[in-house]
Amino acid sequence: MNELIKVENLWKNYDDAESTNGAALRGASLSVHAGELIAVYGKSGSGKTTLLNIVAGLDSPSTGLVAIAGETLHTMKEEKKTNLRRSHIGFVFQFFNLLPTLTAGENVLISLELLGKRDRGAVSRALREVGLEGKEKRFPHELSGGEQQRIAIARALVKEPLIVLADEPTGNLAFLIPTL
Secondary structure (H helix, E strand, C coil), X not given: CCEEEEEEEEEEECCCXXXXXXXXXXXEEEEEECCCCCCCCCCCCCCHHHHHHHHCCCCCCCEEEEEECCEEHHHCCHHHHHHHHHHHEEEECCCCCCCCCCCHHHXXXXXXXCCCCCCHHHHHHHHHHCCCCCCCXXXXXXXXXXXXXXXXXXXXXXXXXXXXXXXXXXXCCCCCCCCC
């Protein structure tokens, strides 16, 4: 299998660079191959979002290595990181980041437009796949939190990325768990 994500000895300090007191990440390492599904869990403030932001090239580590599809992020210029995110990474943000003045369909389409594509058929398919067929013309404020989350998922998937990074993807789900 191809290694798509490689993280080695990743540290992220938010305080003094020499201190470990403000470290969100302390020596994190992982390897993710094509077809694998990895869940990172931990308490609030444990560095999950920081890890995703560094893997996506949205933030830089204090030390360590991140490689996506064999290319090391810290050696890339910003323009190349941006192009990598546009073409190979789908990101579902914790707070969705939907544009309030765009419809659901337009929020999904924008992901393709950044690649120079305007495939409305792909948008319709992505919305159908997340159960929102027929809601293309609704604005985010006209949708429930769960529906907004599914718009964000469709936006991440519509471009068929190599990698999807999802920050708290079950945040707007309700669970009914019977206990004995």
